[in-house]
Amino acid sequence: MIFQRFDVIPVILLMGTSLSLLISQRWRYTLISLAVQYLAVFWLVALVWPLGLAAIKLVVGLMAGALVGSLQPPDEIVEEKNAGISGGIFRSLAASLIWLAVFSIAPGLLNWVPTQPVILWGGLILIGMGLLQLGMTTRPLRIIVGLLTVISGFEILYASLESSLLVAGLLAMINLGIGLTGAYLLAGPTMKDAA
Amino acid sequence: MSAPLLWIIFPLVVSAVLWFLKERRQLVILLSAGLCLFLAFLAWRVPIDSLITMGPISFNISSTLSFLGRSFILASNNSAFLILIYLIGAFWLIGASVADVPNTFAPLGLALISLLVAALAVQPFLYAALLIEVAVLLSIPMLVPLGETAGQGVIRYLIFQTLALPFILLAGWAAAGVEANPTDQRLLIQAVVLLGLGFTFWLAVFPFYAWVPLLAGEAHPYVAGFVLSLLPTVVLLLMLDFLNAFAWLRAYPLLPEVLQLVGSLMVITGGIWSAFQWDLSRLFGYAVIIESGFSLLALSLGNQAGLQVFAASFLPRMLALGLWALSLSIIGKQGSANFNSLEGLLHRQPFTAVGFLLAYFSLGGLPLLAGFPMREILLEGVAQKNLMVAFWTLLGSIGFLASGFRILAVLAKSSEKTWQIQEKWMQIVLLTGGGLALFLVGIYPRIFLSGVLNLLRAFQRLV
Numbered sequence: 001m002i003f004q005r006f007d008v009i010p011v012i013l014l015m016g017t018s019l020s021l022l023i024s025q026r027w028r029y030t031l032i033s034l035a036v037q038y039l040a041v042f043w044l045v046a047l048v049w050p051l052g053l054a055a056i057k058l059v060v061g062l063m064a065g066a067l068v069g070s071l072q073p074p075d076e077i078v079e080e081k082n083a084g085i086s087g088g089i090f091r092s093l094a095a096s097l098i099w100l101a102v103f104s105i106a107p108g109l110l111n112w113v114p115t116q117p118v119i120l121w122g123g124l125i126l127i128g129m130g131l132l133q134l135g136m137t138t139r140p141l142r143i144i145v146g147l148l149t150v151i152s153g154f155e156i157l158y159a160s161l162e163s164s165l166l167v168a169g170l171l172a173m174i175n176l177g178i179g180l181t182g183a184y185l186l187a188g189p190t191m192k193d194a195a
Numbered sequence: 196m197s198a199p200l201l202w203i204i205f206p207l208v209v210s211a212v213l214w215f216l217k218e219r220r221q222l223v224i225l226l227s228a229g230l231c232l233f234l235a236f237l238a239w240r241v242p243i244d245s246l247i248t249m250g251p252i253s254f255n256i257s258s259t260l261s262f263l264g265r266s267f268i269l270a271s272n273n274s275a276f277l278i279l280i281y282l283i284g285a286f287w288l289i290g291a292s293v294a295d296v297p298n299t300f301a302p303l304g305l306a307l308i309s310l311l312v313a314a315l316a317v318q319p320f321l322y323a324a325l326l327i328e329v330a331v332l333l334s335i336p337m338l339v340p341l342g343e344t345a346g347q348g349v350i351r352y353l354i355f356q357t358l359a360l361p362f363i364l365l366a367g368w369a370a371a372g373v374e375a376n377p378t379d380q381r382l383l384i385q386a387v388v389l390l391g392l393g394f395t396f397w398l399a400v401f402p403f404y405a406w407v408p409l410l411a412g413e414a415h416p417y418v419a420g421f422v423l424s425l426l427p428t429v430v431l432l433l434m435l436d437f438l439n440a441f442a443w444l445r446a447y448p449l450l451p452e453v454l455q456l457v458g459s460l461m462v463i464t465g466g467i468w469s470a471f472q473w474d475l476s477r478l479f480g481y482a483v484i485i486e487s488g489f490s491l492l493a494l495s496l497g498n499q500a501g502l503q504v505f506a507a508s509f510l511p512r513m514l515a516l517g518l519w520a521l522s523l524s525i526i527g528k529q530g531s532a533n534f535n536s537l538e539g540l541l542h543r544q545p546f547t548a549v550g551f552l553l554a555y556f557s558l559g560g561l562p563l564l565a566g567f568p569m570r571e572i573l574l575e576g577v578a579q580k581n582l583m584v585a586f587w588t589l590l591g592s593i594g595f596l597a598s599g600f601r602i603l604a605v606l607a608k609s610s611e612k613t614w615q616i617q618e619k620w621m622q623i624v625l626l627t628g629g630g631l632a633l634f635l636v637g638i639y640p641r642i643f644l645s646g647v648l649n650l651l652r653a654f655q656r657l658v
Contacts, residue, residue, distance in 0.1 A: 111381075167325070191341045
């Protein structure tokens with residue numbers, strides 16, 4: 001199958017999209033990166049799940065991204081601190097440290113988590129980059145993107161351990177819930193309670 | 196009919212209906228509180244899995260509801276838990292009628308309670324993590340009403356609670372592996388570490404608790420109080436459920452020591468930080484941390500007394516936290532909850548000030564109040580195991596109490612000669628009722644706390 005033959009491509013895609021999510025200062029690029037990231041997540045999950053079930057990850061991810069993106073929040077993505085070139089370089093260096101750590105610890109972790117190396121790489125990269133995102137920002141949009149990234153990474157790993165339909169459904173619900181929460185946190189301040 | 200249908204699905208559906216009526220706030224609050232009381236009454240009177248005959252009609256409430264191959268089970272030994280959780284819900288919802296809460300509080304609060312009941316009922320356990328995460332996401336609109344910006348506390352609350360999810364799910368997978376192969380030490384360590392990290396995030400265990408005082412300081416005090424008292428209660432019961440279910444976890448030799456260390460660190464650091472705190476709302480957060488610490492210490496005793504203290508502490512804790520949150524809501528209407536703006540509050544709002552002080556000192560473990568009997572037994576038990584830990588824990592409690600005496604001095608300080616009563620009559624009734632309840636539970640602990648011990652019937656391998 002084509003997915004198995006080119007199974008390193010999604011890992012490379014995940015490295016690129018997660019870096020883009022970390023350094024991007026424009027919400028359009030952020031949403032495009034998020035969409036591509038979910039495509040790569042789908043690719044990796046499809047290595048261990050049936051295609052139809054793996055497609056849930058893609059559809060739900062795109063929907064969660066669309067929920068956040070529907071508000072088109074241009075100011076919400078711009079970091080107040082470390083926004084310039086130096087900030088971008090700093091974030092890129094931090095990201096490269098995460099990648100280095102992932103590729104160093106992955107062989108050891110394969111003894112603990114019985115799965116394919118590419119799945120472990122992809123999952124750990126997203127978890128690491130998501131945590132980095134969460135640790136470097138106070139912006140709600142970036143926080144939501146960080147949480148979606150961490151959960152996506154976990155979903156890649158978990159897919160190789162558990163293939164329950166109910167878990168897949170509930171995780172999809174949580175992804176959508178995080179997207180909705182993000183939309184609420186972004187739109188809420190400008191809205192007024194009816195009462 | 197099945198018990199999960201009655202105690203989970205029914206309130207969830209009602210909460211969805213009440214959402215559309217939320218503009219009529221008082222009505223929705225009364226309906227939600229009434230439903231909680233009704234469900235608590237049903238849990239008390241209606242037997243599960245037995246034939247019920249009402250005149251010519253006879254029916255059976257089964258304990259199990261199957262959904263997509265998984266089960267929600269509420270057996271007869273869960274009755275005490277159902278009574279407790281729905282009484283807690285009714286207690287908070289009744290108080291909400293005078294606490295000026297956002298419109299979303301009652302419908303979302305009811306949904307939150309039913310989701311947390313579902314989390315304790317679901318089999319296998321790992322699904323509880325997903326249901327708790329849904330509850331956390333649902334609590335965000337309660338904590339950040341429309342028109343307000345989310346602060347750092349809410350954001351961190353969302354992050355830390357969400358981070359617990361992967362750990363608990365992975366722990367569930369590892370636990371299944373340990374059940375299949377109990378001799379595999381590597382898998383055992385993996386399961387314990389993952390489970391420990393999951394509960395660390397859920398319970399805001401040291402050092403991941405910075406968001407608790409932040410959240411308490413940012414959100415509406417009553418809403419924050421509801422979330423911060425309900426969530427740890429359910430997570431602690433879930434922890435007991437895990438211990439009850441897994442023999443390998445109960446037998447893990449380092450577990451008592453880890454629980455003792457973590458619990459005492461929470462009490463010590465929480466107590467010390469609270470001694471330097473100048474905001475009553477943030478102090479509430481530290482009180483929640485200290486209470487979670489004491490619960491972990493009770494579990495660390497690993498005997499019958501520890502379990503009884505663990506269960507019996509729920510009632511005084513809930514009473515005190517509820518009274519504190521209600522007092523803060525009433526204070527909040529008049530201005531800030533900072534010490535500087537509270538001078539002379541005892542002269543302006545005597546019922547609120549006294550209610551707050553009683554709640555505070557009950558949580559601090561002052562004699563004659565509800566928190567004292569269990570605190571005394573717990574410290575005695577800890578001292579028998581490790582005197583140093585008991586000493587440091589006592590020091591943490593003293594730090595918390597010291598702040599209480601500081602507050603007492605500030606509230607009583609006034610140049611005014613006259614006394615005013617600015618509270619409304621309903622507020623006075625609830626504050627007085629709460630204060631009296633704290634005294635009564637403190638003076639007659641056996642009468643009031645023995646019923647709560649029925650909670651332990653659901654954990655028969657631990658008793």
